[in-house]
Amino acid sequence: MVDQWRAANPWCVRFWGRHTEDESYGLWGAANRALEQPETKQTVGRLTYIYMPQILYGTLYCQLPSGRCLAYRGIKYEMVDELDDDDKVIGRSSQLRFSKGYGRSKIWHGTLCENVVQATAADILRGTLARLEKTDLNVRLHSHDECLIDVPEDQVESAKSMLRGIMREGFDWSEGLPLMSEETIQPYYSKFESK
Numbered sequence: 001m002v003d004q005w006r007a008a009n010p011w012c013v014r015f016w017g018r019h020t021e022d023e024s025y026g027l028w029g030a031a032n033r034a035l036e037q038p039e040t041k042q043t044v045g046r047l048t049y050i051y052m053p054q055i056l057y058g059t060l061y062c063q064l065p066s067g068r069c070l071a072y073r074g075i076k077y078e079m080v081d082e083l084d085d086d087d088k089v090i091g092r093s094s095q096l097r098f099s100k101g102y103g104r105s106k107i108w109h110g111t112l113c114e115n116v117v118q119a120t121a122a123d124i125l126r127g128t129l130a131r132l133e134k135t136d137l138n139v140r141l142h143s144h145d146e147c148l149i150d151v152p153e154d155q156v157e158s159a160k161s162m163l164r165g166i167m168r169e170g171f172d173w174s175e176g177l178p179l180m181s182e183e184t185i186q187p188y189y190s191k192f193e194s195k
Contacts, residue, residue: 016109017044027116028109032096034060035075046173047116051075057099062116065173066123070115072107074099080106121145124174131166141189148189156185 006013017026024033030044034051042049046065051058056073063069075098082091097104122144129147132139137159138150147167151159160183167181 012113015045016113018109026109027112031060031062031112035096060098062112064116064119064123065177066120066127066171067173068119068123070119072098074104075107078104118144120177124171124177124179127171128167128169131169132163135162135166137163137166160185 015026017028017030018024019029019032023029025044027044027047030042030047030049034040034042034049038051038053040050048063049060050063051060056071058073058075060072060075061069062072075096077094078097079092080095080097081089082093084090095106096108097106099105125142125145125147129139129142132147132149139147140150141148147163149159149163164181164183167183168179170177170179
């Protein structure tokens with residue numbers, strides 16, 4: 001199933017990237033080139049990676065389209081035990097790892113992809129919430145991808161229209177990103193659509 005999805009979505013496989021002696025592209029390529037060439041920017045699309053060896057035991061930064069940076073501190077390749085289902089060592093491999101909390105965590109192309117997509121979505125949500133604060137729309141709560149507003153019943157349609165406009169407005173740095181929103185009217189908050 002995984003192979004079929006990847007075959008049907010080559011754009012995503014290219015976005016994740018690869019880094020070998022023969023080729024280096026996408027997120028994984030840019031991140032690894034940054035590690036190999038400290039303090040040299042490596043750009044991939046709208047993202048820029050740079051490795052700063054003197055900061056926090058070596059930190060890889062990823063500058064997002066918004067200008068905000070993600071940081072992977074203490075990043076380096078390490079030899080790690082490979083375990084079977086019974087936690088018995090069956091070998092060792094080299095993994096790119098970084099400090100996370102009080103421990104170490106593996107990073108790979110899927111991690112980089114997940115992090116930049118979610119962080120960019122968070123930047124869009126934060127900016128949208130800041131815009132909503134300047135309106136008469138009463139934001140009651142939000143989650144990672146939702147805003148809940150509370151309005152009188154006779155203002156529901158106009159509030160819905162206003163919310164849609166603000167949610168889809170975008171920012172100077174988000175030009176070309178596929179911004180969409182879906183507005184639902186309900187008498188109370190629920191993940192289920194009212195009938």
